[in-house]
Amino acid sequence: MASITKRGNSYRIRVSNGYDENGKQQMRTTTWHPDPYKSDAENQAALEQFAYEFQQQTKGPVLHYKTQMTYREYVKQWLETYAEQQMEQTSYACTANMLRLHVLPTLGEVKLAEITPLLLSSLYTELLMSGYLKNGTQHYYKASTIKRIHDSISSSLSTATQWGLIDSNPCDKVKPPKMNKQIEPKHFNKEQSKTFLKALDHPACNVSEQMKVFYYMALYGGFRRGELIALTWNDIDFKKNTVSITKSAAVVRGKQINKSPKNYTSIRIVNLPKSVMDMLKTYKNSQTEHRLSIGNEWQGDNYVFIQRDGRQMHVDTPTKIFRRILRTHNSHSKNHLPLISLHGLRHTSATLLIAQHVDVKTVSARLGHANTSTTLNIYAHSLKEMDSTAAKALASILD
Numbered sequence: 001m002a003s004i005t006k007r008g009n010s011y012r013i014r015v016s017n018g019y020d021e022n023g024k025q026q027m028r029t030t031t032w033h034p035d036p037y038k039s040d041a042e043n044q045a046a047l048e049q050f051a052y053e054f055q056q057q058t059k060g061p062v063l064h065y066k067t068q069m070t071y072r073e074y075v076k077q078w079l080e081t082y083a084e085q086q087m088e089q090t091s092y093a094c095t096a097n098m099l100r101l102h103v104l105p106t107l108g109e110v111k112l113a114e115i116t117p118l119l120l121s122s123l124y125t126e127l128l129m130s131g132y133l134k135n136g137t138q139h140y141y142k143a144s145t146i147k148r149i150h151d152s153i154s155s156s157l158s159t160a161t162q163w164g165l166i167d168s169n170p171c172d173k174v175k176p177p178k179m180n181k182q183i184e185p186k187h188f189n190k191e192q193s194k195t196f197l198k199a200l201d202h203p204a205c206n207v208s209e210q211m212k213v214f215y216y217m218a219l220y221g222g223f224r225r226g227e228l229i230a231l232t233w234n235d236i237d238f239k240k241n242t243v244s245i246t247k248s249a250a251v252v253r254g255k256q257i258n259k260s261p262k263n264y265t266s267i268r269i270v271n272l273p274k275s276v277m278d279m280l281k282t283y284k285n286s287q288t289e290h291r292l293s294i295g296n297e298w299q300g301d302n303y304v305f306i307q308r309d310g311r312q313m314h315v316d317t318p319t320k321i322f323r324r325i326l327r328t329h330n331s332h333s334k335n336h337l338p339l340i341s342l343h344g345l346r347h348t349s350a351t352l353l354i355a356q357h358v359d360v361k362t363v364s365a366r367l368g369h370a371n372t373s374t375t376l377n378i379y380a381h382s383l384k385e386m387d388s389t390a391a392k393a394l395a396s397i398l399d
Contacts, residue, residue, distance in 0.1 A: 002051040072108035098152040117173040143177040150176040186340040187347035199329040222349035231304040266368035
């Protein structure tokens with residue numbers, strides 16, 4: 001049971017997590033501050049919930065005495081008793097892999113309390129200089145990858161400070177290598193977008209009705225790949241011409257699952273043009289005919305994008321087909337398309353909207369970004385072009 005003690009304008013919460021090897025009780029302590037804009041009853045409920053969650057975080061195997069614990073031992077218990085319960089599934093899998101592949105081989109046997117800013121800086125430098133082997137070929141880390149490794153270590157050590165295992169997080173005193181200057185997201189321009197849509201109808205590209213609908217929705221709606229694959233027909237409103245995004249498909253530990261979207265703002269309703277919705281409606285009828293034609297072979301569960309037997313489409317399928325379409329088009333046409341990624345259709349959607357002077361807040365909401373600053377950062381180049389256009393427009397009016 002958590003012990004809650006009022007201390008001035010805050011509350012101290014203490015939880016026992018067993019005893020160390022010397023028989024000393026291990027206490028975990030944290031502080032909670034009430035919200036001055038909430039009522040006493042609301043703050044009391046929030047305090048109790050916070051204390052309960054803190055107590056849940058500290059449950060699990062008794063941690064070794066902090067001066068003896070290695071980083072490998074700590075990471076194992078942190079992943080099992082905290083990260084797996086508290087982190088979103090794909091974030092957990094990514095963090096666990098980052099630590100296992102890139103950090104533990106070097107820091108695994110280092111005592112938790114002996115991880116210093118200098119040691120971390122040396123690790124990052126070594127990773128950048130040495131790189132790694134993959135299929136017998138030498139590769140080198142990007143600064144962005146080192147930043148993700150740094151974030152994974154910091155996440156683990158942040159909890160270690162909360163648990164009282166270390167006095168402070170050494171990651172706070174380390175700057176990972178500077179990120180390379182942000183490269184403009186690869187996307188189609190207006191004419192290339194039209195060329196791509198025409199390529200979907202070219203016999204040489206051999207694009208099925210289902211995949212044609214998929215790419216139209218990706219381009220017109222700015223949806224993420226996983227969001228489209230997780231769609232069911234219940235998410236489609238043909239009367240209002242809208243698509244509801246409430247989940248996303250992803251592969252976690254080798255198994256495809258449906259999970260909550262990337263962030264809470266990713267849960268959204270997106271309007272699509274009637275022409276795209278009519279295309280979707282025609283495809284729905286085709287899917288129904290296909291389901292009836294295969295009878296007992298159908299194993300579907302109302303998904304929009306499917307495998308032949310009705311099961312949910314695999315997340316890699318649209319990417320593989322998209323690459324094939326671009327290669328095939330470029331081999332049959334002099335009007336070549338840039339080899340962008342499938343995610344580039346999402347960037348294309350946003351860039352074309354910005355070019356049409358749609359306000360950033362609206363673009364951000366359609367994309368499901370957590371805040372407009374994310375949109376501003378990603379599409380800075382397009383916004384600069386708009387600013388230049390605005391300056392010229394004012395000059396033409398006032399000069």
